[in-house]
Amino acid sequence: MALTIREDAGSLRQADDAHDPGTEALSNLSTADVNLFDRPLVVIQPNRSWSAFDARELWAHRELLYFLTLRDLKARYKQTLLGALWVVLQPLLMTLVFTVFLGMLARVRPPSGLPYPVFVYSGLLPWMFISGGILGCSASLIGNANLLTKVYFPRVLLPAANLGTRLLDFAISLVILVGLIVIYRVVFHYQVAPTWRLAALPFVLALMTLFTLSVGTFVSSLNVKYRDVGVALPVLIQLWMFTSPIVYPPSYVPEKWRTLYSLNPIVGLIEGFRAALLGTELPILAITFSASFTIIALVCAAYVFRRTEKGFADVI
Amino acid sequence: MKPILRVENVSKEYRIGTSPPSQRTLREIFTDTVAKPFKWGRNGLPAHETIWALKNVNFEVQPGEVVGIMGKNGAGKSTLLKILSRVTEPTTGRIELYGRLGSLLEVGTGFHAELTGRENVFLTGAILGMSKAEVRRKFDEIVAFSEIEKFIDTPVKWYSSGMFLRLAFAVSAHLEPEILLLDEVLAVGDMSFQQKCFERMKRMKERGTTILLVSHSLPAIQRACGRSIFLKDGRIAAIGETSLVIPQFRDYMRLSQQTLPVATASYTGITIGEFEMFGADGQSGRKFQFGESVRVRIKLHASRRIDFPLINFGVSRSDGVVICNFNNWYDNFKIDYIEGDCSLEGWLPPFRLIPFRYGIHVLVWQSGAGYAQEDLSKLQPLAATQLGEFAIEGPSLSEADGVFQEPARRWVFTRGSHRIEHSDIDADSLIRAFGETAQLAEGSQRAVTS
Numbered sequence: 001m002a003l004t005i006r007e008d009a010g011s012l013r014q015a016d017d018a019h020d021p022g023t024e025a026l027s028n029l030s031t032a033d034v035n036l037f038d039r040p041l042v043v044i045q046p047n048r049s050w051s052a053f054d055a056r057e058l059w060a061h062r063e064l065l066y067f068l069t070l071r072d073l074k075a076r077y078k079q080t081l082l083g084a085l086w087v088v089l090q091p092l093l094m095t096l097v098f099t100v101f102l103g104m105l106a107r108v109r110p111p112s113g114l115p116y117p118v119f120v121y122s123g124l125l126p127w128m129f130i131s132g133g134i135l136g137c138s139a140s141l142i143g144n145a146n147l148l149t150k151v152y153f154p155r156v157l158l159p160a161a162n163l164g165t166r167l168l169d170f171a172i173s174l175v176i177l178v179g180l181i182v183i184y185r186v187v188f189h190y191q192v193a194p195t196w197r198l199a200a201l202p203f204v205l206a207l208m209t210l211f212t213l214s215v216g217t218f219v220s221s222l223n224v225k226y227r228d229v230g231v232a233l234p235v236l237i238q239l240w241m242f243t244s245p246i247v248y249p250p251s252y253v254p255e256k257w258r259t260l261y262s263l264n265p266i267v268g269l270i271e272g273f274r275a276a277l278l279g280t281e282l283p284i285l286a287i288t289f290s291a292s293f294t295i296i297a298l299v300c301a302a303y304v305f306r307r308t309e310k311g312f313a314d315v316i
Numbered sequence: 317m318k319p320i321l322r323v324e325n326v327s328k329e330y331r332i333g334t335s336p337p338s339q340r341t342l343r344e345i346f347t348d349t350v351a352k353p354f355k356w357g358r359n360g361l362p363a364h365e366t367i368w369a370l371k372n373v374n375f376e377v378q379p380g381e382v383v384g385i386m387g388k389n390g391a392g393k394s395t396l397l398k399i400l401s402r403v404t405e406p407t408t409g410r411i412e413l414y415g416r417l418g419s420l421l422e423v424g425t426g427f428h429a430e431l432t433g434r435e436n437v438f439l440t441g442a443i444l445g446m447s448k449a450e451v452r453r454k455f456d457e458i459v460a461f462s463e464i465e466k467f468i469d470t471p472v473k474w475y476s477s478g479m480f481l482r483l484a485f486a487v488s489a490h491l492e493p494e495i496l497l498l499d500e501v502l503a504v505g506d507m508s509f510q511q512k513c514f515e516r517m518k519r520m521k522e523r524g525t526t527i528l529l530v531s532h533s534l535p536a537i538q539r540a541c542g543r544s545i546f547l548k549d550g551r552i553a554a555i556g557e558t559s560l561v562i563p564q565f566r567d568y569m570r571l572s573q574q575t576l577p578v579a580t581a582s583y584t585g586i587t588i589g590e591f592e593m594f595g596a597d598g599q600s601g602r603k604f605q606f607g608e609s610v611r612v613r614i615k616l617h618a619s620r621r622i623d624f625p626l627i628n629f630g631v632s633r634s635d636g637v638v639i640c641n642f643n644n645w646y647d648n649f650k651i652d653y654i655e656g657d658c659s660l661e662g663w664l665p666p667f668r669l670i671p672f673r674y675g676i677h678v679l680v681w682q683s684g685a686g687y688a689q690e691d692l693s694k695l696q697p698l699a700a701t702q703l704g705e706f707a708i709e710g711p712s713l714s715e716a717d718g719v720f721q722e723p724a725r726r727w728v729f730t731r732g733s734h735r736i737e738h739s740d741i742d743a744d745s746l747i748r749a750f751g752e753t754a755q756l757a758e759g760s761q762r763a764v765t766s
Contacts, residue, residue, distance in 0.1 A: 040322075040412035046405055067442040071428050071435070078430040078471070150425040151443055152402035310405040313398065314330065 047310060054154070061154055068161035073168060087169045088176050091128055095121045098247050111249050112280060115184050118177075118192060119274075123246035125177055126273045129170045130212050130266065131237045136162040137216025138223045138233055145316045155309040159220045163213055177277065194277055201276040204287070208269050211294045218301040221308045224316050245270055250283075262286045265293040318414070319376035320526050321400075321495055326409030328370040328395050328550075369395040371550045373409070379494075382527040384541030384558055386534070386565050392550040393530045397497050400528070415494025415526070418444060424484040429473035433464065433483055436472055440487045454490045461512070462486035489516045496520065499530045514540075534562055563712055585622065586654075586680050586699045589615035593676075593706055606710025606721075606746075607668055612642075613661040614678055614703075618654040625654050626681040626695060629662065629703075631674050639669070639719055643679075650687050668720045671710045676703045711746060721746060 077083045095117055102108045103116030110119035137159035141148065144158050184190040223229040244266040245253075253261045261267065268283060268290030275282040370392045377383055387393045398404045400411065401419040426443040427436050437458055441451035451458075459468055462483040464475075472480055498517070517540065521527060531537050537544060537558060544561040546554040546568075554564045592600045594611040604610055612629060628643035642664055644651060651660075680699040683691040713721060723746060726739040 040414055041416065042402075042413040044399065044402060044406065044411040044413070045409065046407060063448050064442040067439045067448075071431060071439050074435065075428055075430040147426055147443065149398075149403060150401075151419065153443065153445075313404040 058154055058156070061157060064153055065157050065161055065164070068157055069164035072161055072165045076165065084172070087172050091121060091124045091173055092176065094124055094128075098124075102247050108248050108252070111251055113191060114278060114280070115188065115190050115192070118180050118184055118190075118278065119249070120247055121177055121180055122274050122278055123270050125170065125173050126208055126270055127241060127244065127246045127266070128173075129166050130208060130269065131241065132169075133163050133166045133212035134216045134219060135233060135237065136166060137212070138219040138230060140216075141220045141224050141312065142227075142230070142316065148316055149313045155312060156217060156305060159217045160213065163209070163216060166212075167209065181277070193279055195279040197275050197279060197282050198277070200272060200282060204269065204272040204276055207287075207291055207294055208273070210298055211265065211269060211290065214294060214297040214301040217305045218297070221305045221312075224308070224312050240264075240266065262289060265290040318379075320379040320414045321377040321528075322412040322414075323373055323375050323400075324410045324412075326370055326373045326396075326399060326406045326411060327368055328392075328399060328404070329366050329407040330369050331366050368550050370399070370406070373547075373550075373552055375545060375552065375555060377495075377526055377528070379415075379526055380521075380524045381543060382521055382529060382541045384537035384544035384561075385528060385530045385547060386532075386537060386544060386561070387547035388569070391547040393547055394499070395550075396547070397499055397528070397530060401497055413495060416445070417495040417497065418491040418493030419497035420488045420491070420499065424480060427472055427480070427484055430471055432471050433459075433468040433475070436483070437468075437487050440484065444488060444491050445493070446491060458483075458486045458490050461489065461516075485513065489513065492520075493525070495526045495528070497528050497530075534565070538562060566712070566714070585618055585620040587617040587619070588678060588680075588699055588701045589617055589657075591615070591678070591703045602704070602706040604667060604706065604708055606671055606708055607666045609666045610664045610706075611661065612664060612676075613659060615657065615659045616654060616680070617657050621653050621655045622680075622682050622698065623653045624683045624686055624691070625651055625698075626679075626683065627651075627660055628679040628681070629664075630677050630679065631669075632677065633672075633674060633719065637719075639674070645687060648687075667708055668722055669708045670713045670717055670719060670721060671708045673705050673707050675705050677701060678703055711749075 077086060080086065082089065098120045099117045103120065108116065110116055140158040140162040141155065147153075147158075148155065181192050181194075185192050219229055219233065241247075243261075244264055250258070250261065250267060250271065262283075262285065268286035268288070271280070271283040272287045272290070274280050373392075373396065385393050385396065395404070397419065399406050400413075401417065426440045428439065431439065434455075437455065438448065438451050442448070446454075459465055462479075462485070464479050464483055467475065467479065472483070475483070517527065521540075527540075529537060529540055541558050543556060544554075544558040545552055546561050546565045548568065553568070554561045591612070591614045593602060593604075594600055594613070595604050596608050596610075598611075614627070614629075616627075626643055626645045628641050628645075630638050630641045632638045642662055644660075678699070678701055679697065681695045681697050683695050685691045685694055711721075723741045725741065727737070727741075729736045
């Protein structure tokens with residue numbers, strides 16, 4: 001939907017924010033004065049342009065993003081006994097399971113003498129963020145059908161808000177990882193420590209978030225039309241997990257398949273994350289590929305989402 | 317004056333029937349591909365039907381106006397509001413808004429059951445386009461308006477439905493856009509709360525808010541709106557002063573009534589067959605003029621012998637009140653028995669019912685013994701069937717004028733020694749009195765709203 005929000009809209013909102021004078025002035029206006037704008041504030045017409053996201057409009061709705069995120073966050077663990085503890089319990093339990101079966105029974109050996117629990121947790125952490133984010137985004141539009149069919153706001157806020165909650169989960173789990181590293185270093189005297197590669201962490205995190213957001217929004221808009229997506233996705237994500245270096249190091253992949261293997265954009269993200277935090281080798285090539293993939297995915301997702309979002313209310 | 321809202325040539329097309337390609341699941345795409353050669357229309361194009369929910373709608377709204385929108389279900393009212401609130405996009409056309417638009421499409425949209433009242437107030441405020449600061453400023457007012465101060469920090473899932481609706485409406489009511497869309501939201505809560513809502517709307521109106529009100533309640537539109545739009549099949553059928561638009565809408569609602577298929581029932585040995593109504597001209601139909609004498613005919617089939625039946629035609633109003641009955645027993649018409657195919661025909665007196673739609677039904681009872689007074693208590697019901705509806709057309713009286721309109725036989729007026737008498741009254745005098753149709757219709761609506 002094409003829309004033009006003039007700057008007057010921003011100033012009007014600011015007048016509200018700045019407390020009473022603006023609003024009171026507005027409410028005291030006589031009928032004639034309400035017509036504040038010479039040009040239309042909003043024009044509604046069929047959209048034929050290839051416009052990308054309207055940054056100004058998104059900015060104007062930043063508070064809504066905040067409240068939607070808060071809603072998802074608060075709603076998720078309401079009426080659970082352990083509440084937010086589940087955020088850390090989930091990856092910890094999975095770490096336990098993989099440590100027993102792969103680390104101890106199958107004797108998977110991480111590179112450079114890393115303890116297997118730290119290795120697998122540091123893989124599960126970003127993976128659970130990415131997979132959970134994609135799954136959460138995919139359901140976010142359908143789950144809010146009542147909003148989509150009643151009120152206007154930039155639809156991308158729904159998957160974005162869902163991702164917002166995952167970011168918080170991620171941050172909490174990250175603290176546990178730091179704790180794990182400290183324990184293994186101090187108590188078990190493992191050579192685990194972040195190096196100068198820690199500087200890459202913000203970049204890797206940003207890349208992960210953008211990657212998840214682009215795949216998530218793409219999948220969510222697809223899911224509105226084809227509900228098959230919601231059914232197939234969990235299976236695909238399971239497959240994706242085992243074709244990514246999460247519970248085993250990438251060195252376990254035979255040499256001749258290695259190039260093909262690194263075409264999986266997850267490889268760069270997971271290995272980059274490990275490199276930043278555990279000081280393993282920084283996979284420059286894989287990260288470059290992940291970054292290029294993310295940029296292309298972001299453009300495509302933005303385009304697809306914009307093209308389909310005007311029809312959401314009719315199709316959902 | 318410059319309009320605050322301008323709608324130009326807005327149309328909206330929806331696909332109906334076979335699901336559009338874009339909406340199919342993958343499985344359907346597979347099966348459709350296999351079946352394709354058989355499904356395609358003559359032109360080799362996929363067969364799908366489209367409807368225009370809105371077609372070339374044009375109107376302007378001036379700042380501060382309150383405009384009513386009326387129409388039957390499916391006339392395009394909701395589509396229009398959805399386009400205005402930008403939930404869906406028009407297929408063609410252009411809309412210009414010269415102010416912030418807020419919509420109250422459905423109370424409670426955005427409420428999350430797990431969150432507390434307080435959290436929901438902020439969330440809904442944000443969804444409706446209010447800033448956090450704005451909500452914080454109005455928070456106490458909103459809570460006071462909803463009358464649920466004590467429970468504001470309780471999750472709304474524990475609320476009663478009344479509390480839920482009051483809080484939801486309170487948030488929406490404190491939205492302060494320049495243009496407000498209202499869709500049937502005023503029917504929330506008890507009488508005192510509804511009154512509060514009306515006052516709230518009045519205050520917004522006084523402040524200069526432009527309001528578009530969609531409602532099925534004509535009294536509400538009559539009370540609130542100076543101008544109205546009557547939508548019919550996606551087009552504007554009438555636009556203008558509410559008092560002039562409402563009669564057109566009422567007429568349309570009466571006339572659009574189609575002949576309904578006749579229902580049949582079969583039990584206890586009786587089958588109700590064909591039922592027909594005939595006007596004064598002898599033609600079968602379901603539309604009659606005010607004061608027209610109507611003939612009814614019903615066919616019955618009895619698979620066993622039914623002695624001394626009572627056959628009763630009942631006429632009922634839309635609210636279910638039975639207005640009158642016609643039956644053979646009351647008229648001392650004795651039928652010895654029914655067996656096999658029978659029919660009963662009745663010439664009813666002139667219908668002077670207020671022009672509207674009425675239901676008609678038939679009851680068949682059996683006394684078994686006879687038509688004496690004491691047999692009345694032995695009556696057993698055998699069949700009861702709705703026979704559809706019929707419409708009375710004529711003078712623009714409304715339900716507020718009662719159920720029927722009969723002329724008095726004679727009038728006498730005395731003032732001192734002056735005496736006027738009038739007895740030249742016939743069935744047509746009422747119709748003659750309605751020369752100024754619109755004027756009278758307006759008068760009758762005033763009776764509704766006051």
